[in-house]
Amino acid sequence: MTRGRERAAWVGYLRVSTPGQAERELSLPAQCAAIAEFAARRAVTIAREYADVGVSGTDPRRREYRRMLEDVYAPGSDIKTIVVHHTSRFTRDATEARVVKSKLAKIGVNVVSVCQDLHDDPMGKLMEGFFECIDEYESAINGVRTASAMREAVRQGYFPGSTPPYGYRSEPIAIRSGVVRHRLVPDDVEAEIVREIYRLYIAENGAKTVARRLNHRGFRVRSGRLWSGAAILRVLDDTTAAGTYYWGRCATRSKQARPRSEWTCLQVEPIVDPSVLALAMTLRERRCPRRNPGRPPAPVHVPSGLLRCGQCGASYQLETSGKRVDGDVYRYTYYNCRSACRVGSELCPGFRVRTGDLHAAVFHHLADIVCTDERAADLRARVRAAHAVSVERVGEIWRSLLLHDPLVKRTYARHLIDRIDVSPTRTLIEARRA
Ligand SMILES: [Zn+2]
Structure with missing residues (x-):
């Protein structure tokens, strides 16, 4: 040692x-x-x-x-x-x-x-x-004292926090010499953006579209980053815009949500009409995926999560467009960069690939790796050894061969191998034999 x-x-x-x-x-x-x-x-x-x-x-x-x-x-x-x-x-x-x-x-x-x-x-x-x-x-005692002092400040109409909700700023007020409190007042620029978010959302736009519109017009969130659908929903979920701010919704240290009975409400100058907020909430509830699933579950798209965007490094995900056929399947399905799908071209221009094209490319790549002469010979020997071999049985043998290949196991998920169609495999074997 x-x-x-x-x-x-x-x-x-x-x-x-x-x-x-x-x-x-x-x-x-x-x-x-x-x-x-x-x-x-x-x-x-x-x-x-x-x-x-x-x-x-x-x-x-x-x-x-x-x-x-x-x-x-x-x-x-x-x-x-x-x-x-x-x-x-x-x-x-x-x-x-x-x-x-x-x-x-x-x-x-x-x-x-x-x-x-x-x-x-x-x-x-x-x-x-x-x-x-x-x-x-x-x-612990200090924490309790501070919390009750803050709650009392809220009751008196002051904002004791450090980060005001979006659309507002914290304005210092000297209540007596040496004592400064803060009030929440609408921030001219942010308040206008909040109103615009409500306008766009109520005009039948989804949160993602609202985010894209704002980004396109050059608006950014406080940190300077681009708006996202989630950021828009956070603004829509905040009741402060309609004049009621709730303090103490979650515990400071543990960040655990507190029951509603423990919240303290602070009345502030509203920046949108309460009826507008109510309408947006109704729309939000109607579009809620839990209540209204909207689209059927997408079929398993194998390369999702395995592919990365060459421009920004985000993962590739499924993107759909066109009308639903018979109400259950989207006519056009693509893979595209997650940043491009969720935020828009301001973050990444993205690159659309048709799902069929990508699956074919992956399949051909896989076939090039696994359809070696050695394997074809092995398969031929096994098929000959069996008396009557159905097409399904050939597929089974093929799959068992692939599953034991360390490279295949490492590179591709098992369910991709399960999806390999027997007929093109056979065609490939025939082609290699010739
Ligand atoms: Zn990208």
């Missing part, structure tokens, strides 16, 4: 949950100074510092925290001691604290706190466990 460098270095870990954290002794410079002084008293220097700003101690994905642990576990790492200002800086999750610290202890790394200078003995361990539980409890 190769031993890494001797662990001797001390590093500091700092964290503030909000950029302007209220408690002054917990500001980054204060934490930094306390750690430096703690190290100086022990005649050691802090080799480097890791600082997370604006992240919760309950979030295990903190960037600098993860980077520090990666550095600790890196082969040849020299990190011996991690210094924090307070146990709550390391994590506010007591279980994680126990698990991470015991893993670190196994490789000879310890975590020490400036405020809680604990000894490495049973009493020290007990005290550390207490502190970790208190850190978690404080965090």
Whole structure:
């Protein structure tokens, strides 16, 4: 076993949950100074510092925290001691604290706190466990307090969130000196787009078509990306446009949906008429695939998901056009790039291939691989060995030959092999024999 460098270095870990954290002794410079002084008293220097700003101690994905642990576990790492200002800086999750610290202890790394200078003995361990539980409890209590303060703000007509719903912006209002609240007010540009979405959707367009129209006219979502059918449906599902915003629809940390009785409603200036919203909802319900399946299930199209677009890398999917024949099958079926089908030519121009052409191409490619002379001879021998062989039996033998070929198994799904028609296979064998 190769031993890494001797662990001797001390590093500091700092964290503030909000950029302007209220408690002054917990500001980054204060934490930094306390750690430096703690190290100086022990005649050691802090080799480097890791600082997370604006992240919760309950979030295990903190960037600098993860980077520090990666550095600790890196082969040849020299990190011996991690210094924090307070146990709550390391994590506010007591279980994680126990698990991470015991893993670190196994490789000879310890975590020490400036405020809680604990000894490495049973009493020290007990005290550390207490502190970790208190850190978690404080965090949970803070969460409850913040949530109720936010709910109260909503009751008073203020918007406590960070991202306003589409069509609105969050406008700061100084309610008294030093206290700023926010109100939801319609955003001129976005509100006009929301109205246009409703107009287009009610004029018998599907969400995908609405998205394509907006993209074509140069409109983009907030992130600058193209509109998609799903983004349009999110706008249509949001009741804020008609004047009612619901706060607390899902839990902040777990993202789990909350029951409707726990939502708090905030009245805002509507940007569409409630009757327009109701009409759009009725249409949405009518077009809902659960209620109205619309089209019959498409037949299995084998290459879907196996093919990729050469222009954008998205998968190829089935695209249909033309009227349904006898109400159940689309007359024209194609494969096309998923980006082109779902978003439109602004994202990818796509390339349509008729399903029949593609299936033939795949079949011919497959036949070139599997219809070797060796196999044809094998098949011929087996057919000769049997007395009376039906066409179906030839197909069965063929399939069993193909299924045992590692290349075929790797390249093509088994159900494609099952679909191979016996007659063209026979024709091919005849052709090879000749
Ligand atoms: Zn594409």
